[in-house]
Amino acid sequence: MRELARSMASFSWTMSIFGVEQMTNLMAPRRAVSAFGAVTRKAEETLGPGLRAAFRTGDRLQQAMMDLSFSLVGLGPRKDAPGGPVAQAGNLGIEILQLGVDSASWVNGTAWRQQQGTQGWGPVPPPPEPGRPQ
Amino acid sequence: MTIPRDEIRRAGREASAGAPSDVDKIAGLTRELATAPCFPMVSAPGPAVSSQAVPLFPILRDQLLVALQVDAALHRFDGHRMGRVPSAQIHGRLTPIPDDFVPGPGLVPPPTLLNSFHSQRFALLDGRLSFHDRKASSLQVFGSGRTFPVTVDGRPALRLGAVIDVLSGAGDLAGLPGETFPGATVVLDGLLRPPDALRLHLVLRVLDPAGRLAVEEPLVPMEPSPVVPDPDTVTLSLLGEADPQRPVRLLSGPEGRPIGVQISENLRLVRFEDALGTSALLRSRTETGPLVGTRSSLLYCDFQSPGAVIPLQTTGGVFRLHDPAGRSLGSLHANLVEGRAFRAALPGIAAPVFRMGAFGPIKGGTGDLAGISGMVSFNAALSVFPRAFSNLYVLRLEDPAGKLRARLQASG
Numbered sequence: 001m002r003e004l005a006r007s008m009a010s011f012s013w014t015m016s017i018f019g020v021e022q023m024t025n026l027m028a029p030r031r032a033v034s035a036f037g038a039v040t041r042k043a044e045e046t047l048g049p050g051l052r053a054a055f056r057t058g059d060r061l062q063q064a065m066m067d068l069s070f071s072l073v074g075l076g077p078r079k080d081a082p083g084g085p086v087a088q089a090g091n092l093g094i095e096i097l098q099l100g101v102d103s104a105s106w107v108n109g110t111a112w113r114q115q116q117g118t119q120g121w122g123p124v125p126p127p128p129e130p131g132r133p134q
Numbered sequence: 135m136t137i138p139r140d141e142i143r144r145a146g147r148e149a150s151a152g153a154p155s156d157v158d159k160i161a162g163l164t165r166e167l168a169t170a171p172c173f174p175m176v177s178a179p180g181p182a183v184s185s186q187a188v189p190l191f192p193i194l195r196d197q198l199l200v201a202l203q204v205d206a207a208l209h210r211f212d213g214h215r216m217g218r219v220p221s222a223q224i225h226g227r228l229t230p231i232p233d234d235f236v237p238g239p240g241l242v243p244p245p246t247l248l249n250s251f252h253s254q255r256f257a258l259l260d261g262r263l264s265f266h267d268r269k270a271s272s273l274q275v276f277g278s279g280r281t282f283p284v285t286v287d288g289r290p291a292l293r294l295g296a297v298i299d300v301l302s303g304a305g306d307l308a309g310l311p312g313e314t315f316p317g318a319t320v321v322l323d324g325l326l327r328p329p330d331a332l333r334l335h336l337v338l339r340v341l342d343p344a345g346r347l348a349v350e351e352p353l354v355p356m357e358p359s360p361v362v363p364d365p366d367t368v369t370l371s372l373l374g375e376a377d378p379q380r381p382v383r384l385l386s387g388p389e390g391r392p393i394g395v396q397i398s399e400n401l402r403l404v405r406f407e408d409a410l411g412t413s414a415l416l417r418s419r420t421e422t423g424p425l426v427g428t429r430s431s432l433l434y435c436d437f438q439s440p441g442a443v444i445p446l447q448t449t450g451g452v453f454r455l456h457d458p459a460g461r462s463l464g465s466l467h468a469n470l471v472e473g474r475a476f477r478a479a480l481p482g483i484a485a486p487v488f489r490m491g492a493f494g495p496i497k498g499g500t501g502d503l504a505g506i507s508g509m510v511s512f513n514a515a516l517s518v519f520p521r522a523f524s525n526l527y528v529l530r531l532e533d534p535a536g537k538l539r540a541r542l543q544a545s546g
Binding site: 052053056064083087088090091094095097098101102105110114115116117118119120121122123124125127128 | 190198232233234235236237238239241244245246247249250251252255257278283290387393394432434439441442443444445446447449471472473474
């Protein structure tokens with residue numbers, strides 16, 4: 001019990017300091033993006049398969065809403081481009097429907113039973129730091 | 135199989151020493167990889183492509199699709215025209231999959247809605263490629279790819295790219311993968327106008343160390359169809375070969391572990407003939423043309439991964455193209471955003487050879503190629519030790535006004 005309380009306190013303190021660090025990174029948004037991304041990925045790795053699927057769906061939905069919001073205030077691609085406001089509204093609609101499909105599979109338990117296939121056919125990881133030629 | 139680190143250091147020293155035996159071995163291996171038989175194919179436009187959209191619920195008909203059942207006739211493709219008669223048939227189920235899903239043969243992915251507005255991954259399930267040759271050769275295949283949303287005629291459409299591995303073969307391809315044919319890769323690119331208007335281009339490349347499918351003498355010329363399958367697209371097939379001035383270099387990670395290679399290569403025009411449509415034989419001939427450019431990129435692939443399938447990608451990919459007389463056409467920026475490498479064992483080569491397939495969208499260009507969009511697909515074989523490779527790039531360049539085609543014809 002004591003260990004749990006201690007680790008929760010460490011977590012809260014880490015999050016506070018992390019927030020301060022990212023406030024200072026606002027002048028270098030790429031660094032902040034990278035830091036938030038790294039923490040998000042690590043947190044996601046601790047989730048079980050069912051909750052991970054729920055997390056992914058919610059995350060995509062949030063991102064679709066964010067993209068649409070930016071497009072509507074003129075900060076997205078041009079209107080007729082594949083990523084314009086119309087496409088982003090369409091994307092948001094599909095993501096909302098996908099949330100319904102995922103919720104159904106979460107409720108009936110198939111999300112938890114989902115098998116994974118052959119290693120190597122998964123998503124391509126982001127490129128590593130620039131390499132050093134030999 | 136993991137390559138021992140000592141072997142990497144030793145091989146690296148030997149490669150840099152450039153002993154004559156290594157030079158011969160590299161030249162022989164390069165020839166062997168470069169003449170791997172290739173079969174470029176295209177689906178015919180119109181009713182010959184019989185693909186069927188699969189909705190989430192049957193009542194939805196063409197809405198909320200979760201798959202596309204593909205059953206398309208394929209014709210030989212020479213870069214502009216296609217053969218009059220079909221030479222193969224592809225069957226399979228293209229199924230969108232979640233971004234973090236790891237697909238596999240026979241594995242049903244969670245229901246995922248096809249999204250015409252966002253790039254998505256997909257898997258090709260229950261894939262089969264059947265050839266119309268005398269031995270009724272066929273391949274069981276499995277692969278995965280990605281969609282790229284585009285606008286065509288004012289409507290959302292999806293460009294497709296996929297890497298497909300051959301699981302087994304029959305007829306003239308029996309025993310694949312094995313000693314006779316250590317492996318074969320199919321790279322697919324296409325265009326899907328939902329719900330089910332599908333255009334596919336495929337390139338099958340087979341490792342054939344015994345030379346069972348490769349021929350050197352000219353084959354009976356293709357009888358072309360009056361239908362041009364892609365009148366608004368210029369297709370360039372380019373074979374990458376080592377640039378003697380800039381040898382392939384290994385890229386190391388923070389702990390000295392190889393994480394990829396830096397490749398600078400010269401690009402040569404290449405065309406492939408096959409005897410499927412004319413003699414009903416599964417035979418291929420490779421004919422290389424003049425040098426027409428260079429490509430440089432960093433190819434990231436964990437060659438030491440113990441897995442049979444290894445993800446790959448490139449960064450900093452640039453094609454610099456010129457005409458046969460050396461006059462610059464401009465450059466194209468295109469990375470292979472998603473690819474896979476597969477281990478293969480070639481006779482006489484101790485370390486594994488890697489078959490590779492990948493694809494990516496063209497992200498702009500300069501000179502005569504400014505504003506060009508399209509796709510690049512990559513079907514290659516690479517040996518890390520000794521360092522030798524044969525990289526086949528197929529550039530599919532959108533050219534609705536015909537300007538690029540006219541420029542290329544004018545320059546020969």
